Amino acid sequence: MRYHTVLPGxxxxxxxxxxxxxxxxxxxTQQATECSAGGSADDVAFAQHFSKMDFGSGSGATxxxxxxxxxxxxxxxxTVAKSEVATRFCAQERGRLGTVVHDQVxxxxxxxxxxxxxxxxxxxxxxxxxSVDGVLVKNLTFTVR
Numbered sequence: 001m002r003y004h005t006v007l008p009g010x011x012x013x014x015x016x017x018x019x020x021x022x023x024x025x026x027x028x029t030q031q032a033t034e035c036s037a038g039g040s041a042d043d044v045a046f047a048q049h050f051s052k053m054d055f056g057s058g059s060g061a062t063x064x065x066x067x068x069x070x071x072x073x074x075x076x077x078x079t080v081a082k083s084e085v086a087t088r089f090c091a092q093e094r095g096r097l098g099t100v101v102h103d104q105v106x107x108x109x110x111x112x113x114x115x116x117x118x119x120x121x122x123x124x125x126x127x128x129x130x131s132v133d134g135v136l137v138k139n140l141t142f143t144v145r
Contacts, residue, residue, distance in 0.1 A: 035090035035100060035129040039136060046137040049087075052080040053130065053138050056114055066125075066141030075117040075142065077128065081108045087132055091117060094125040094141065101126070120144045 046053070056078035058067035069075055077089065084107060091102040102117045120126060123144050130138040 035092050035103065035127075036134070041130075041136050041138050045132065045135045048082070049085045049132050049137065050079055050081055052078070052112075053140070054078055055140065055142065058142060066127075066143060069120065069142055069144050071121045071123065071144055072119055074119050075128075077115045077117065077130075077140070078112065079108055079115065080112050081110055083110045084108065085132055087130060089115060089117060089128055089130055091120070091126055091128045093122075094127050098127075102128075 055067045055076065057074060057076040058069045075091070079087070081087075086105055086107050088105045089102060090100060092098040092100045101120055101122075106113075106115055108115070117128070121144075125143050126141065128138075128140040128142070129136055130140065
C-alpha cells in the first residue's frame with residue numbers, strides 16, 4: 001500500500017520558493033563542513049615553506065589545549081614564510097563533528113606576516129589546520145573561554 005502526502009497549495013508554493021532561493025544562494029553545500037586536511041602535520045613540508053608559525057595574540061602558554069582567547073579577542077597567527085606561498089587556514093571546533101568557523105586561503109609574502117582570523121564567539125576548543133597545496137603543515141590548537 002502506498003501513501004502520498006499532499007501539501008496544501010500555499011505550503012507547497014512556500015517550499016518550492018525556499019528551495020529555489022537556497023539553490024540560487026548556493027545552498028548549504030557551498031560551506032565546508034570539515035577541514036579536508038587532517039591528521040598529523042608534515043614537518044618536512046612545513047620546513048620547505050616556513051621557518052615560524054604561532055599565535056601572535058591570546059594569553060597563556062601554548063600547551064595541550066593551546067592558547068586561550070576570550071570571545072571578543074581576535075585570533076592572530078604570525079608566520080614567517082620562506083617565499084610567497086598560498087596557505088589555507090581552516091579553523092574548526094575540535095571533536096568528531098566540529099563546525100568549521102573559518103576557512104580561507106591567504107597568499108603570504110616572503111617574510112613575517114600577521115593573519116587575523118577574527119574573533120570566535122562560541123566558547124569551545126578549536127584547531128587551526130594550516131595546509132599548503134592540500135598538505136597539512138601545522139595544527140594549532142586554542143580554547144575560547
